[in-house]
Amino acid sequence: MTAAASSGALAGPILCVVGARPNFMKMAPILRALSDHEPPLPYLLVHTGQHYDQDMSDRLFDDLGLPRPDINLEVGSATHAVQTAEVMRRFEPVVDAHHPSCVVVVGDVNSTLACTLVAAKKGVPVAHVEAGLRSHDRQMPEEVNRVVTDQLADRLYTTERCAADNLAKEGIAAGRVCFAGNVMIDSLLANRAHARPAAASLQAHGIDPLLLDGPRGYGVVTLHRPSNVDDAAMLEHLLGVLGKVSEALPLVFALHPRTRANIERFGLQRLIAPQRMALLPPQGYLEMLGLMDRATLVLTDSGGLQEETTALGVPCLTLRENTERPITIDQGTNTLVGRDATAILDNVGLILEGRGKRGRVPERWDGRAAERIADDLWQWLRTTEPR
Numbered sequence: 001m002t003a004a005a006s007s008g009a010l011a012g013p014i015l016c017v018v019g020a021r022p023n024f025m026k027m028a029p030i031l032r033a034l035s036d037h038e039p040p041l042p043y044l045l046v047h048t049g050q051h052y053d054q055d056m057s058d059r060l061f062d063d064l065g066l067p068r069p070d071i072n073l074e075v076g077s078a079t080h081a082v083q084t085a086e087v088m089r090r091f092e093p094v095v096d097a098h099h100p101s102c103v104v105v106v107g108d109v110n111s112t113l114a115c116t117l118v119a120a121k122k123g124v125p126v127a128h129v130e131a132g133l134r135s136h137d138r139q140m141p142e143e144v145n146r147v148v149t150d151q152l153a154d155r156l157y158t159t160e161r162c163a164a165d166n167l168a169k170e171g172i173a174a175g176r177v178c179f180a181g182n183v184m185i186d187s188l189l190a191n192r193a194h195a196r197p198a199a200a201s202l203q204a205h206g207i208d209p210l211l212l213d214g215p216r217g218y219g220v221v222t223l224h225r226p227s228n229v230d231d232a233a234m235l236e237h238l239l240g241v242l243g244k245v246s247e248a249l250p251l252v253f254a255l256h257p258r259t260r261a262n263i264e265r266f267g268l269q270r271l272i273a274p275q276r277m278a279l280l281p282p283q284g285y286l287e288m289l290g291l292m293d294r295a296t297l298v299l300t301d302s303g304g305l306q307e308e309t310t311a312l313g314v315p316c317l318t319l320r321e322n323t324e325r326p327i328t329i330d331q332g333t334n335t336l337v338g339r340d341a342t343a344i345l346d347n348v349g350l351i352l353e354g355r356g357k358r359g360r361v362p363e364r365w366d367g368r369a370a371e372r373i374a375d376d377l378w379q380w381l382r383t384t385e386p387r
């Protein structure tokens with residue numbers, strides 16, 4: 001049991017849930033803030049095991065200084081229905097055993113939804129961190145997870161002001177919503193000084209770091225959305241466009257296991273020009289931070305990277321038709337370019353001419369979001385009637 005869980009400040013521990021890679025950087029500052037709170041707020045860390053590889057999970061725990069999970073549900077990969085159901089089946093006895101005062105979930109992955117459903121049906125209050133983001137695209141599995149999680153959550157912590165408008169439109173009372181800021185940026189600011197130099201990350205995989213030293217620097221690529229990488233024609237198209245980008249700017253491509261598997265399955269390895277495009281396995285948190293911090297631009301379909309590049313002031317081109325994080329466009333360095341070759345290449349050209357977006361860091365992306373959440377959670381739990 002985590003040391004903090006022995007404190008008697010609450011009726012029961014707070015069950016903090018993580019499942020997949022993008023959850024870990026959000027939960028790390030929250031756990032620290034719960035421990036640092038006066039009085040300390042007892043918690044147990046539950047890892048559903050949705051992500052389980054060394055690269056996708058353990059290494060991020062180490063980088064972020066996350067404690068080992070108190071409970072690991074070891075669900076692994078499966079279809080959405082099976083994965084969600086398996087998390088629910090294995091999480092229910094955990095709730096029964098520990099009588100938590102509440103369950104804290106972060107982000108929008110299947111584990112977020114599954115644990116919210118279990119807690120809500122058991123009458124255990126749920127706090128959702130990163131509430132109210134909407135792409136308005138129900139084809140995205142994450143959008144379904146966001147909508148349902150927010151409907152069921154009792155306390156909703158938002159990262160940007162327009163999230164409250166999205167929640168209001170869905171009938172969620174303003175009194176349930178708290179504008180806390182962005183916990184992912186708490187992690188970024190706490191770790192930026194310890195980021196691993198990009199050259200070291202390339203060398204670790206036998207790649208000549210000279211690739212990074214061209215007159216225009218280098219770009220960083222990540223792609224993993226099913227809409228971009230699960231369809232052979234789309235993945236072929238995008239790799240072709242990236243090949244063209246790499247003629248002007250060398251690229252470092254951190255490959256998600258889903259993307260690597262599909263490149264092999266569809267026989268698309270021929271589209272990777274190794275002299276201009278360095279392929280890396282999924283990177284640790286400190287490696288990714290080091291790669292992005294010095295990059296000329298980032299090309300991605302990740303939600304988290306849109307926010308991290310805004311905080312770092314690095315231009316970001318998002319290869320999607322929509323984003324649930326509009327503040328990164330309105331205030332930050334992000335541009336939605338979709339998947340059209342001309343739009344992508346034109347925007348790369350603009351950035352290489354020094355005309356990329358500079359942006360500014362949004363309100364409450366200041367490294368103190370988790371502290372605000374711990375303060376609010378304490379007040380809220382003390383004043384909430386048991387259901």
Ligand code: UD1
Nearest residue numbers: 020021022050051052053056077109110111141142257258
């Ligand atoms: C999940 C999240 C997505 C998030 C992404 C970050 C949902 C619906 N999707 O998508 O929001 O942006 O994580 O990575 O929750 N695999 C491994 N090792 C692992 C985990 C997965 O090799 O540790 C492989 C498996 O072959 C698996 C595939 O990656 O089938 C996809 O994993 P999965 O967790 O189903 O979805 P992600 O695409 O990672």
